[in-house]
Amino acid sequence: MSLAGVPSQASGLDVKGDGKDVWIFDTDETSLSNLPYYARHGFGVEKYNSTLFNAWVEEGKAPALPETLRLYKKLQSLGIKPVFITGRTEDQRNVTKSNLLRAGYHSWEKLVLKASSYPTAVAYKSSQREQIEKSGYRIIGNIGDQWSDLLGSHAGNRTFKLPDPMYYIS
Template identity: 75%
Template sequence: MASLLLLLFLAAITVTSQSYGSEFSIPRQIHLLRPQSGAAGSHVPGVTCLSWRLGVETNNIIGWKTVPAECEGYVGHYMLGQQYRADSKAITDEAFLYAQSLKPDGDGKDIWVFDIDETALSNLPYYAEHGFGADPYNATLFNKWVLEGKAPALPESLNLYRKLQSLGIKIVFITGRTEDQRTVTTNNLKKAGYRSWLKLVLKASSYSGKTAAFYKSSERAKLVSSGYRIVGNIGDQWSDLLGTNTGNRTFKLPDPMYYIS
């Protein structure tokens, strides 16, 4: 299954086109894959995979370790297919509509917090190769992938980033990546199209053993105490968006591949 998905993914990345009606043209690095017939009907005992994904995205199914084995194909086809892109666009479109309604003070203190993995950057090439279920996450292999610095932008997030900057809103990245990955992360962001930002916050060793929600809340609190106003916050994990100082509005991108508390 993983080999088939990877083959189809690699075939798709040769195609370029304009992103969904956006004023910006972005190479299609994450692309359409027609779901196999019946994929949406895959199920775990007592629940369809579509219902399982709904439970995950609404934060009703929590603390899970891996995608159910029966749903690996469904999740893979969703993530590499049109619906994931459409869902991401629906979220970022709404985020921009909200941003347009704001009345900035013009003092440079309005900021928007972005997560990085599966938000600003996509690791779909990694998952397409290693699979979407049965514990695809391997710390050694994933860190090797990160150090390659080849993660493409999620096009919908890159569009939002550019539009927010055009409104005078500054960008702050807060990521679970660690300080030793600062250089490669900086280079990867720039290569993917994120040319500038106010701050890039990486996880310090002092947060070892703490949850992602605690770490991100703490770092957001530092921003607020420095006089910044978090007008928006976008991420793929609920731990990006819960806790304290979450911002005036939060926006949850889809991600049924893994759960981070």
């Protein structure tokens, strides 16, 4: 199923209505598009440069992926709270928050940024999802552009993998 079909399927989700149903959203290349950055840098022809990428993040101008924003709004209308788990670091919290707001994501239950080092992206994302469930939330769904967003424990009842032709995180 393409992402375009997900919002129409959302009405069939088992939502308890007690405020504890959440949907996990990755940030980069899932909720926000860094395509303008990659356009400036040859769409992957240039070697990745973390300093340049972090400077792009600090601009706070990444647009929303339209279908993800549509899903976000549909889920909120059903009473499912969004939770963003990102590989961005804690020092990027303010710019990430303002970029999400500017892109149309106006509220969320949690914005989780990477505060410490983890051996792998899967370990980090799994650990954060586990903490969310231990806090009493139910993960109804999860969407990301990397398998590391979806694999591991506590992934949720429904998972959706978006294509990402720009990079792969193991």
